[in-house]
Amino acid sequence: MAGRRAALKAVDWAAFAERVPPNQRAMFNALKTRNDALTARLAALPEKPPAIDWAFYKANVAKAGMVDEFQKKFSALKVPEPVDAQTAKIDAQEKETAKSTAEYIQASKARIAQYEQELQKLKSMIPFEQMTYEDLSEAFPETKLNKEKYPYWPHKSIADL
Amino acid sequence: MLSRLVLRAAPAALRALPPPVAVGVLHTTRTLHTTQQSLAPVPPLPEKGGEVRHGLIPEEFFQFLYPKTGVTGPYMLGTGLLLYLLSKEIYVVNHETAAAACILTVIVYAIKKFGPDVAAFADKLNEEKMATALAMKNEAVQSLQTAIEDEKKEQWRAEGRSYLFDAKRNNVAMLLEANYRERLLMVYNEVKKRLDYQVAMQTLKRQKEQDHMIQWVERNVVQSITPQQQKESIAKCILDLKALSKSAHAVV
Numbered sequence: 001m002a003g004r005r006a007a008l009k010a011v012d013w014a015a016f017a018e019r020v021p022p023n024q025r026a027m028f029n030a031l032k033t034r035n036d037a038l039t040a041r042l043a044a045l046p047e048k049p050p051a052i053d054w055a056f057y058k059a060n061v062a063k064a065g066m067v068d069e070f071q072k073k074f075s076a077l078k079v080p081e082p083v084d085a086q087t088a089k090i091d092a093q094e095k096e097t098a099k100s101t102a103e104y105i106q107a108s109k110a111r112i113a114q115y116e117q118e119l120q121k122l123k124s125m126i127p128f129e130q131m132t133y134e135d136l137s138e139a140f141p142e143t144k145l146n147k148e149k150y151p152y153w154p155h156k157s158i159a160d161l
Numbered sequence: 162m163l164s165r166l167v168l169r170a171a172p173a174a175l176r177a178l179p180p181p182v183a184v185g186v187l188h189t190t191r192t193l194h195t196t197q198q199s200l201a202p203v204p205p206l207p208e209k210g211g212e213v214r215h216g217l218i219p220e221e222f223f224q225f226l227y228p229k230t231g232v233t234g235p236y237m238l239g240t241g242l243l244l245y246l247l248s249k250e251i252y253v254v255n256h257e258t259a260a261a262a263c264i265l266t267v268i269v270y271a272i273k274k275f276g277p278d279v280a281a282f283a284d285k286l287n288e289e290k291m292a293t294a295l296a297m298k299n300e301a302v303q304s305l306q307t308a309i310e311d312e313k314k315e316q317w318r319a320e321g322r323s324y325l326f327d328a329k330r331n332n333v334a335m336l337l338e339a340n341y342r343e344r345l346l347m348v349y350n351e352v353k354k355r356l357d358y359q360v361a362m363q364t365l366k367r368q369k370e371q372d373h374m375i376q377w378v379e380r381n382v383v384q385s386i387t388p389q390q391q392k393e394s395i396a397k398c399i400l401d402l403k404a405l406s407k408s409a410h411a412v413v
Contacts, residue, residue, distance in 0.1 A: 008334055009327045012316045016328070021322030028326040035328060037192075038335040049349035052356070057225045074352055094326045101319045106311045107379045119305045126296045130205045 011035075216269075 013032065020028045052074065055065045125139050137144040145155035154161065180284040216237070226234040246252040 008331050011324055011331060013330045016207055016321060019318045019324070021318055023317075029199035031325075031332075035332055035335075038332055038339065040333050042339045042342075045339060045346065048341065049197055051347050052349065052353060057356045057360065059362065061356065062196045063359060066359065067356070070352060070356065074348075077348060079341065079344045079348060081372060084333065087330060090326055090329050090333065094322075097322055097326075101322060104319060105316050108316050112309055113311050115305045115309045119302060119309070122298060122302050122305070128291050128298075132271070 009034070017028065052071075054067065054071050057070075058114055061067050121139075126135060128136075147155055214220060214223060223235050226238070232238070277384070
């Protein structure tokens with residue numbers, strides 16, 4: 001009986017739906033429909049089957065001993081609970097995703113730091129009107145003319161003009 | 162000869178003069194890289210160049226002579242100098258002079274007429290360059306900001322993974338529970354079916370026996386009614402009917 005009624009945790013589907021990225025919508029919808037179908041199926045089934053009225057049957061069935069036999073066997077019958085093989089797997093999956101999510105968040109934070117840095121650099125740049133070409137080369141290194149490789153004007157390969 | 166000496170001495174004398182006075186709108190000498198912060202960005206160039214009169218002579222010269230000679234001073238100096246040069250033939254008037262006069266006239270006229278347009282055109286070119294550069298910079302800033310926001314959003318999304326696993330676990334639990342209940346229900350149904358079958362069989366048998374019995378009794382009774390009895394019963398029925406009709410007439 002202990003393993004039977006694992007309490008169903010209330011899932012906030014609205015909040016869940018918000019967090020789903022657009023490319024995983026289909027999977028989310030499939031999960032939701034599955035969940036809804038199962039909920040409906042569960043709700044349709046009564047928790048316990050109604051009790052069998054043994055007294056009535058004992059009074060009415062003529063065959064001797066049949067009802068008694070049935071009653072004995074019925075009360076002795078133990079319906080086996082279905083074995084739960086998936087929860088362990090799900091827990092393992094959860095741990096794994098926790099780890100990979102932590103890694104992803106680390107990488108994401110590093111990227112954010114990088115972007116912030118570049119943003120800072122761009123924002124603190126002197127306005128173009130006050131720049132010389134040297135200042136431009138400092139601010140945007142890709143515009144720097146390579147005077148060693150191309151000693152003659154225009155200091156870059158003709159294809160880049 | 163003396164004049165030539167004066168001419169040669171002039172530059173030296175001019176260098177000895179104090180530097181021009183910085184006055185408001187007029188051209189200021191820009192002191193560059195003299196303070197500690199010599200690497201700081203150079204301050205922007207002034208919008209307009211120094212003021213000049215007649216396109217040649219800087220305003221500072223007139224201001225310089227104003228205290229001593231008033232407004233007409235520099236003009237007197239200029240005229241005197243010119244007359245001196247001409248009369249003493251320090252400047253010789255030849256065919257080059259005529260050519261110079263024509264050319265200068267044309268040049269001055271052209272500049273006065275087309276100058277502003279050309280300036281505007283050049284400014285526009287520069288403006289376009291600046292605008293492209295600025296647009297690129299703004300675009301870069303924008304894209305960086307959106308990138309940062311997207312990253313933050315993705316982080317927020319990743320935090321919602323607990324929902325997914327809760328939902329999965331719920332699914333599994335519901336499935337197991339539903340399965341168990343179905344099994345219980347199946348057992349109950351099967352047992353009930355068998356018992357009901359027995360009861361139904363019995364009732365059916367009983368019913369059939371009763372029907373058969375009734376039919377058999379009826380058949381025998383009908384057979385046993387002899388014609389004599391039939392006549393007697395019909396006569397009795399008619400008498401009863403007459404009695405009834407009499408009482409009915411009486412009631413009406």
